[in-house]
Amino acid sequence: MKASQAGIILCAATIAVFGISTVVARDHTAPKPADTLTHQENDSLQKQVNEEKSAQTETFESLDFLNKRIDEAQTRVRQDKAGENRVLIAGDASFAYTVSKGSPSSMSAGVAPLVLWRLGSGLLFEGAFDIGVSNDQSGSGVTGFDLTLANLTYLLNDYVTLGAGLFVVPLGVHHNHFDPPWISPLTDDPLPFGDNGIAPGSGIGLFASGAVPLGKAAFNYFVYITNGPRLVTDDSTAAGTLNFNNFDDNNDGKTFGGRLGARPLPELEIGYSLQYGLVAPPGFGHVGALLQGADMEYRRDVTVLRGQADFRSELVFSNVDRATYGPSASTPFAPLTFNNNRGGGYVQAAYRPWMVNDAFVRNLQMSFRYDWLYAPLEAPGGDRENRWSIGLNYWLRPTIVVKSSYEFDHATVNPNSYAVVFLVGIGL
Amino acid sequence: MTAIKINGKKPRRGLSLLVVIFAGLFGCGGTHVGGGLLDKGHAGAMEKTRSGVEIWTQQCGRCHNLRSPDEFSYAQWEVAVNHMRVRATLTAADTREILDFFKAAAPGIAAVPKQ
Numbered sequence: 001m002k003a004s005q006a007g008i009i010l011c012a013a014t015i016a017v018f019g020i021s022t023v024v025a026r027d028h029t030a031p032k033p034a035d036t037l038t039h040q041e042n043d044s045l046q047k048q049v050n051e052e053k054s055a056q057t058e059t060f061e062s063l064d065f066l067n068k069r070i071d072e073a074q075t076r077v078r079q080d081k082a083g084e085n086r087v088l089i090a091g092d093a094s095f096a097y098t099v100s101k102g103s104p105s106s107m108s109a110g111v112a113p114l115v116l117w118r119l120g121s122g123l124l125f126e127g128a129f130d131i132g133v134s135n136d137q138s139g140s141g142v143t144g145f146d147l148t149l150a151n152l153t154y155l156l157n158d159y160v161t162l163g164a165g166l167f168v169v170p171l172g173v174h175h176n177h178f179d180p181p182w183i184s185p186l187t188d189d190p191l192p193f194g195d196n197g198i199a200p201g202s203g204i205g206l207f208a209s210g211a212v213p214l215g216k217a218a219f220n221y222f223v224y225i226t227n228g229p230r231l232v233t234d235d236s237t238a239a240g241t242l243n244f245n246n247f248d249d250n251n252d253g254k255t256f257g258g259r260l261g262a263r264p265l266p267e268l269e270i271g272y273s274l275q276y277g278l279v280a281p282p283g284f285g286h287v288g289a290l291l292q293g294a295d296m297e298y299r300r301d302v303t304v305l306r307g308q309a310d311f312r313s314e315l316v317f318s319n320v321d322r323a324t325y326g327p328s329a330s331t332p333f334a335p336l337t338f339n340n341n342r343g344g345g346y347v348q349a350a351y352r353p354w355m356v357n358d359a360f361v362r363n364l365q366m367s368f369r370y371d372w373l374y375a376p377l378e379a380p381g382g383d384r385e386n387r388w389s390i391g392l393n394y395w396l397r398p399t400i401v402v403k404s405s406y407e408f409d410h411a412t413v414n415p416n417s418y419a420v421v422f423l424v425g426i427g428l
Numbered sequence: 429m430t431a432i433k434i435n436g437k438k439p440r441r442g443l444s445l446l447v448v449i450f451a452g453l454f455g456c457g458g459t460h461v462g463g464g465l466l467d468k469g470h471a472g473a474m475e476k477t478r479s480g481v482e483i484w485t486q487q488c489g490r491c492h493n494l495r496s497p498d499e500f501s502y503a504q505w506e507v508a509v510n511h512m513r514v515r516a517t518l519t520a521a522d523t524r525e526i527l528d529f530f531k532a533a534a535p536g537i538a539a540v541p542k543q
Contacts, residue, residue: 087507088500211522
């Protein structure tokens, strides 16, 4: 090879190498495509996305918070609107079918609305009515409408509540606590608290009540002054009994009473109550009536029985001064004089196996009651009455119960009797 | 076998049976929940106001079955519970605890987070 040929080849090789290098170098420094990011840009963007996500989450939380605040504000506005929610209509209703010895079987119904009105801080109004239908002496249908409660109470402080009006008189606790048909496990009132009983239901007057905690125990009191009952003096079939519907007082003597209660355990309450007042009409003489009551209530779940046990018992005594009930122009009868001491009470137990798995069984409730009412045999209508009752109930809801009971009544003067009662009790 | 004696006398079988029955009834009781009305939906409210729930079940459940907290709004519960404070002579402290529970459990009051 000649030197000139070698030089040409070397030059060509050099040019080729530099050319390739230039191309390679041009490839490295070529502008990047628009859809390609650097690592730094990618990190930056990722950071921005995370920040925006975080901001979005905070926004959602804020919106959620605001929505809740709006809901709450709307609720408060609704609650503060006059005439709404400050009034609560509760009460009870019942429908019954009764089969009893010596009387035609009959169905009955009634409703007892309870109107509660919160008038302001610590100021409450309570009103209640008994509405029922029956037949009058001519056989025409009539609707009975009785005002049973109408009182105003003021929560003075933690320990004193003051009240006035027509209120439940706490002689014993049946009328105060267990009267409604969805609360009492049996189909009617115990004898001392029934229509011909010896315990008052409600009275017109003034009262003060309160409760004082002492550790886990608590003590409560209720004192009152009312018109008091009216002694029946001129009815040959009822002379010596007390009429508790004495809404227009028949004398100037008022009746004083009260109840002291203790709750040594949360499930247990015991109490003692009494009232005393003059009960005779003007011109009849000085006749006082002392009523006393003792009560015990115990109700709790018992695991070993897989249910709830409920025990209640009350005693009531009525001592009216000895008096002579003479004839009157409207109801002439021979003068009667007798010691007017009466007594009554009841012992009641109920059990509901609500802890068992079977849905039907756990809504059943069995109940038993023994009650009695003694009145002097020499008094008009006097008798010694003892009654045994058994009941079987089914709870459709916590405030709706279908009840059935069988009652056997043994009396000294009146003939023995029995009754089968079916009743639906509803808490409104 | 050694017989158990009290004051030198063997206890009567009837008395022993009575003691066993009463121990079973009153000593082995479970939590009083008044007819098992509470459901899981109120669990949160129960946790917040444990003492309010207990007082509610004990004081109200001593006389009647418990209504569901959903049955009334809180404003209505305020009326009802203050009424029962008078009717059943509840203590003021118990009344407040019960109302605190209803504030957490009854509809109408949203649980607002603290800022």
